[in-house]
Structures are given as structure tokens and as C-alpha cells.
Amino acid sequence: QVHLVESGGGVVQPGRSLRLSCAASGFTFSDYGMHWVRQAPGKGLEWVALIWYDGSNKYYADSVKGRFTISRDTSKNTLYLQMNSLRAEDTAVYYCTRDLGDWNLGTSYFDYWGQGTLVTVSS
């Protein structure tokens, strides 16, 4: 069965960097686009970034553009989120999700989610 397991969260000071990982198993990783979605404590969901199945295209929310980088390593079946210049407002649980649809056709949606990893940005 499909499993997505995030790791790499923790407490980090403002302005510092952190890299999240998401280990995927139970499906052919290279066939699916992948997203990061975050949720601040007690708040709603926020879409963060998408990477296409082949890594050829990446899209970001305005709130993280220029600071975060999404990437994937097919040989390791792992999705990454490099987060630089972290701010207090980046504090959230970060989920990786699998895209069942086709972003080009406008039919993307998230069918599997990891359990999330908590990132806390605080001095």
C-alpha cells in the first residue's frame, strides 16, 4: 500500500534553513506529481509547492517563492523541500501528498497524504 513518511522537521531560528524529506513507497514514484501542503497550528491548509512526475516543472505559492525549493530523487523514491530564510509564519505541519490527476489538464488532486512533520521557527 501507499506510504508517505515525512521527516526533517524541528525547531529552527528565523533566517535559518531546513530540509524536509518525504520517503515514498508502495507505488511507482516516478509516475506521480508530488506536492507539499502545510498547516499552521490551529489554522487551515495552505498549498506550498508542486513538482511534476519527471521533475520538469515546479510551482510555488507566492508566500514561499524564492525561499523554498521542491525537488525529488527518483533513485531514492524521496521528495524534498529545501526551506531557506525561514520566518515565524512558516511554522506549520508540513505534509507531502501524491497527485492523482494531471496538473496540465487541471485535474490534480491529493489522494494520499503523509502524517506530517512539524516545523517551528522561533528564536
Add this chain to the structure above:
Amino acid sequence: SYELTQPPSVSVSPGQTARITCSGNALPKKYTYWYQQKSGQAPVVVIYEDSKRPSGIPERFSGSSSGTMATLTISGAQVEDEADYYCFSRDSSGNQGVFGGGTKLTVL
């Protein structure tokens, strides 16, 4: 940046129909998706492409979209349907995903 607007809360009695709306300027040209999130759990898609229901989702969940508004309808809401519901869509460029602010559904 693009926004999707949902009511913060909706409350119904068991067996009644719950309707949760989501409004956005790009909705006439973009699909809407609905996610259910119960406390402490990851979200689950309950409606995709405006009105399609994934396998395993009860028939009481339905979706529709007209103009700039999409609606999630739960016909005969059950206590177990209490959760936060989020709509999701894309901005007009199609390059960014956006969630609505979420609606807390209370069934009591």
C-alpha cells in the same frame, strides 16, 4: 494573490442537509475539490472535479459548481461527518493551488 472564500462554520442537526460554499473568481474555469479533515488526521478528498465522488465516500456527499461558487452538499448529515472541510482549486494562471479558509461542520 488568489483567494477562495468559505463560511467559517456550518451547523446542522443529524439527518439534515448541510451545504458548504466556496467562492472564487476563477471557479468558472477551474475544477473544485473538497477535502474533509477530522481532528488530528490528514485530509481526505470527498469530491473531485466539482462533482465526482471517490470510491469509498458515502453517497450523501455531493458537489456542484455554478459560476463563481462551488457547493459541497451532505444530504442527511451524520455525527461522524463533523470535521473541517476545505475547498481547493487553482488560480487563473493555473500555476498555483489554493485552499479555501475551511469550514467547521458541526452536526448535533
